[in-house]
Amino acid sequence: xxxxxxxxxxxxxxxxxxxxxxxxxxxxxxxxxxxxxxxxxxxxxxxxxxxxxxxxxxxxxxxxxxxxxxxxxxxxxxxxxxxxxxxxxxxxxxxxxxxxxxxxxxxxxxxxxxxxxxxxxxxxxxxxxxxxxxxxxxxxxxxxxxxxxxxxxxxxxxxxxxxxxxxxxxxxxxxxxxxxxxxxxxxxxxxxxxxxxxxxxxxxxxxxxxxxxxxxxxxxxxxxxxxxxxxxxxxxxxxxxxxxxxxxxxxxxxxxxxxxxxxxxxxxxxxxxxxxxxxxxxxxxxxxxxxxxxxxxxxxxxxxxxxxxxxxxxxxxxxxxxxxxxxxxxxxxxxxxxxxxxxxxxxxxxxxxxxxxxxxxxxxxxxxxxxxxxxxxxxxxxxxxxxxxxxxxxxxxxxxxxxxxxx
Ligand code: ZN
Ligand code: ZN
Numbered sequence: 294x295x296x297x298x299x300x301x302x303x304x305x306x307x308x309x310x311x312x313x314x315x316x317x318x319x320x321x322x323x324x325x326x327x328x329x330x331x332x333x334x335x336x337x338x339x340x341x342x343x344x345x346x347x348x349x350x351x352x353x354x355x356x357x358x359x360x361x362x363x364x365x366x367x368x369x370x371x372x373x374x375x376x377x378x379x380x381x382x383x384x385x386x387x388x389x390x391x392x393x394x395x396x397x398x399x400x401x402x403x404x405x406x407x408x409x410x411x412x413x414x415x416x417x418x419x420x421x422x423x424x425x426x427x428x429x430x431x432x433x434x435x436x437x438x439x440x441x442x443x444x445x446x447x448x449x450x451x452x453x454x455x456x457x458x459x460x461x462x463x464x465x466x467x468x469x470x471x472x473x474x475x476x477x478x479x480x481x482x483x484x485x486x487x488x489x490x491x492x493x494x495x496x497x498x499x500x501x502x503x504x505x506x507x508x509x510x511x512x513x514x515x516x517x518x519x520x521x522x523x524x525x526x527x528x529x530x531x532x533x534x535x536x537x538x539x540x541x542x543x544x545x546x547x548x549x550x551x552x553x554x555x556x557x558x559x560x561x562x563x564x565x566x567x568x569x570x571x572x573x574x575x576x577x578x579x580x581x582x583x584x585x586x587x588x589x590x591x592x593x594x595x596x597x598x599x600x601x602x603x604x605x606x607x608x609x610x611x612x613x614x615x616x617x618x619x620x621x622x623x624x625x626x627x628x629x630x631x632x633x634x635x636x637x638x639x640x641x642x643x644x645x646x647x648x649x650x651x652x653x654x655x656x657x658x659x660x661x662x663x664x665x666x667x668x669x670x671x672x673x674x675x676x677x678x679x680x681x682x683x684x685x686x687x688x689x690x691x692x693x694x695x696x697x698x699x700x
Contacts, residue, residue, distance in 0.1 A: 296325060298404045298681050303373040305396040309362030309389045311379045312430035315340040318360045318399065322424045325403050329410040331422065334445045338436030342424040345446050346410055351418025351697035355449035355637070356405060356688055357628055358398035359428035365392040368671035382430070393668045394457035394646060394675050399424060401455070401644075401684030408689045417697040421446050423631065431478075431588030434630035443635060451599060452632040452639045453691045455684060457646035459667050461655050462680045465607050465687065466619035466643035469600035473593035473641070474525070474551035475558050476625035477586060481506075481546040481569055484580040490538035497576055500533050503544035506572040507531065510548075513564045524561045525551040525623055551623045555592065590625035596638030599695075603640045606694045607687065614656075619643060624668075640691065644684045646675030 301321070310318055319340045326333045331344035340360070366388035367375045377389040406422050409415075423442075427433030458466065483506070485499030507528045514524050530547030534540075548565065552558035566584060573582050607616045622643075632639035651661055666672035 296403060296407050298400050298685065299677055301403060302396055302400040302677060302681060305399055306391050307373045307375055309375050309377055309391040309396070310360070311364065311381060311387075311389055312361040312427035312433065313339045313382075314379060315360040315426050319424065322360070322399065322403065326406065326422065329407055331406065331410070337442055337445060338426055338433060338440045340426040341433070341437045341440070341442075343442065343446050344406065344422040346406070346420040346422075348413050348419065349417045352450045352695055353419040353421060353447050354692050354695045355421040355423055355452045355631065356402055356692060357423040357425055357452060357454040357631060358402035359395045359425045359433065360399055361395055361427050361429050361433070362389050363392045363429055363669060364388065365390040365669065365671050367392070369674040371674060390671065392670060392673050393429065394673065395428065397457040397644070397646060397675055397680060397684060398455065400681055401688055404681065404685030405688035405692065408685065409692060414699060416693055417699050419447060420692065420696070421449055425631075428627055431590055431627060434627040438630060438634040442631075448635040449637050451695050452628065452635065452637050453688070453695075454628050454641050455644045455687060456626070456641070457675050457680065457684065458643040459647050459661065459665050459673075460643070460645045461647055461649050461652040462645045462676055463611065463615055463649055463652065463683055464645035464655065465611065465616045467595075467600055467604045467607065467616055467640070468618055468620065468622070469595050469597040469604075471553050471592055471621050472595045473626050474553055474621065474623045475555075475592045476588065476590040477550040477558070477562060478588040479548040479550060479562075479565070480585045480587060481548065482583040482585075483544045483546070483569070483573055484578055484582065485540070485542060485544070485576070486579055487542040488540050490540055493540060496540040497578055498540050499544035500541065502572050502576045502578065503531055503533060503546055505575070506569050507546065509568050509572060510565060513561055513568070517560070517564055518557065522557055523553055523621070524557055525549070526561065526565065551625065553592070553621050590627055591629050591633070593626045593629045593639070593641055595640050599638045599640045602694055603642065603691050606690050610686065610690045611683070642687070644680070644687060646680045648676050649679070
């Protein structure tokens with residue numbers, strides 16, 4: 294009996310799990326892979342699962358889905374909405390939601406494996422299905438590689454995957470070359486000298502330092518990069534102080550930095566450190582600032598010839614006008630780690646996941662109303678169909694493009 298993908302999706306959506314805690318999801322995935330006759334390796338990179346379907350000599354094709362959810366309180370009002378809570382890696386109790394659509398990715402990959410496993414006479418080669426933990430946290434792909442992924446399974450000739458995005462279902466975005474930005478999450482601690490709020494002359498005020506640095510950092514992209522270059526510097530957190538009449542000892546900044554080339558990345562990170570150090574010096578800080586990098590994502594670079602093959606295959610399968618080049622996207626991904634570690638080309642594309650009724654507006658104006666919720670929104674709600682059908686068919690089409698024809 295065929296797997297009911299819509300039911301699987303609703304179940305995953307209602308039961309999301311945080312990064313590196315995808316235990317229930319991994320159990321469900323493993324069960325389906327075993328039923329479909331794959332050789333299954335579990336607990337690679339803590340909760341990662343890999344299934345191998347050896348179907349004779351031929352290319353090795355890896356399909357990848359990420360499994361983790363986010364600390365977001367779901368507000369969609371759907372009858373399969375999540376009410377889950379979890380404990381994050383700092384020990385805090387948080388709501389949990391599949392706000393990035395990784396439940397779509399898991400469901401579509403199970404669907405694609407089922408199609409390929411039930412039609413083994415149609416192709417030849419080896420299919421590897423990777424269900425990766427902790428994409429949101431940034432360490433999942435690396436954890437699987439470090440935990441011996443490529444000792445357990447053959448290195449692929451190509452790595453393929455997809456991300457659901459807020460554009461109409463039935464459309465695909467394929468970008469040859471640099472497809473997604475690198476991301477660096479940086480925490481900065483500025484050191485001052487605390488004291489009474491009425492006597493600033495006896496202190497070094499880290500709040501002023503933090504404010505001045507935050508303003509000045511917005512000059513990096515606007516004043517130090519060429520107009521043809523691009524990057525994002527966001528200060529998403531500022532923390533300092535406990536009471537209005539106390540000048541605190543320290544202030545912290547939390548930054549998110551996105552770049553589209555390694556040279557720009559180096560330049561932007563260097564400028565940020567220079568500006569923060571200079572602001573500390575300008576205040577006569579008693580101590581140099583501390584820089585602590587957290588999540589880091591590589592550039593996502595699609596192999597150009599392979600991406601062009603996928604574009605042509607999708608156009609043939611889904612319609613000439615349904616495949617667009619979205620340009621480089623400022624979001625980030627760690628799927629590239631799986632390809633880099635294997636020395637294999639990567640193609641990672643975007644899958645439309647909102648109602649098709651928006652298609653006319655999308656086609657005419659190239660954009661959607663601003664109230665269409667994006668990934669990571671508490672209102673993010675991909676339409677189940679035709680998203681799951683297209684997502685499944687896209688993976689099958691892409692895999693078949695690189696697997697061999699039967700002899
Ligand atoms: Zn995400
Ligand atoms: Zn995501």
